[in-house]
Amino acid sequence: MSKQALLIIPPERFNEDELFKPREALENAGIEVTIASTKTGEIIGDFEGKAISEKVFSDTTASDFDVISVIGGSGTNDHLWENNGLSTYLKKAYKDNVLVTGICAGAVTVVKTGLLEGREATCYPVDVQKDQLKENNVKYVEKHVIAHSDIITGDGPDGAEEFGKALVNAIN
Numbered sequence: 001m002s003k004q005a006l007l008i009i010p011p012e013r014f015n016e017d018e019l020f021k022p023r024e025a026l027e028n029a030g031i032e033v034t035i036a037s038t039k040t041g042e043i044i045g046d047f048e049g050k051a052i053s054e055k056v057f058s059d060t061t062a063s064d065f066d067v068i069s070v071i072g073g074s075g076t077n078d079h080l081w082e083n084n085g086l087s088t089y090l091k092k093a094y095k096d097n098v099l100v101t102g103i104c105a106g107a108v109t110v111v112k113t114g115l116l117e118g119r120e121a122t123c124y125p126v127d128v129q130k131d132q133l134k135e136n137n138v139k140y141v142e143k144h145v146i147a148h149s150d151i152i153t154g155d156g157p158d159g160a161e162e163f164g165k166a167l168v169n170a171i172n
Helices: 016-028 074-079 084-095 105-111 127-135 157-171
Strands: 004-008 032-037 041-044 050-053 067-070 099-103 145-147 151-154
Touching: 004 016, 016 032, 016 157, 032 050, 067 084, 067 105, 067 157, 074 105, 084 099, 084 105, 099 105, 099 157, 105 127, 105 151, 145 157, 151 157
Parallel strands: 004 032, 004 067, 067 099, 099 151
Antiparallel strands: 041 050, 145 151
C-alpha cells in the first residue's frame, strides 16, 4: 500500500510555495497526496494560485495518512489557528502515530495544539507568529525546518522545498 499525505489548507489565501513545493516532493517520492480544507472545491491562494480541496479535513480519518501537514498563508491565521475541530483532529492524529507537521502559519496551528510544549519549533519570522510560539511554551528557532521524530515545522516559502524533503525523509 502506498504512503498517504494529507495537506490541509485554509479555505482562502493559502501560500502557493508552501503547498506546491511539499506536494511536489511527496508526489515525486510516490506518496499519494490529498488536499483538504474546511470546504471542498477551488481555493485561491495569496498570489491568485489555485488549488482544489478534495475533502473537508474533518470528513477524513487521520490514521489513514502517514503525514498530515497544515499549510500556511494569510488565511491560515484567520481560519485555522482557532479551529478547535482541527486542533482535536491533529491531537488524535498524533496519538495515532501519524506524523503531524506544519509550515509557516500552519506551524503555529500545530503549536496551538500543545503537542510541542517545552520543545523547539520554527515558523515564519514575524512577531505575530513567534509570539504564538512563546505563548504556548515553545522555543522559536530561526531555521527553515525543525524536524523532531514525531512533529516537523517549517518556516515558510523560503524553506518550503526543504520542508517537503523533510516530510519525505520522515515517512520513507
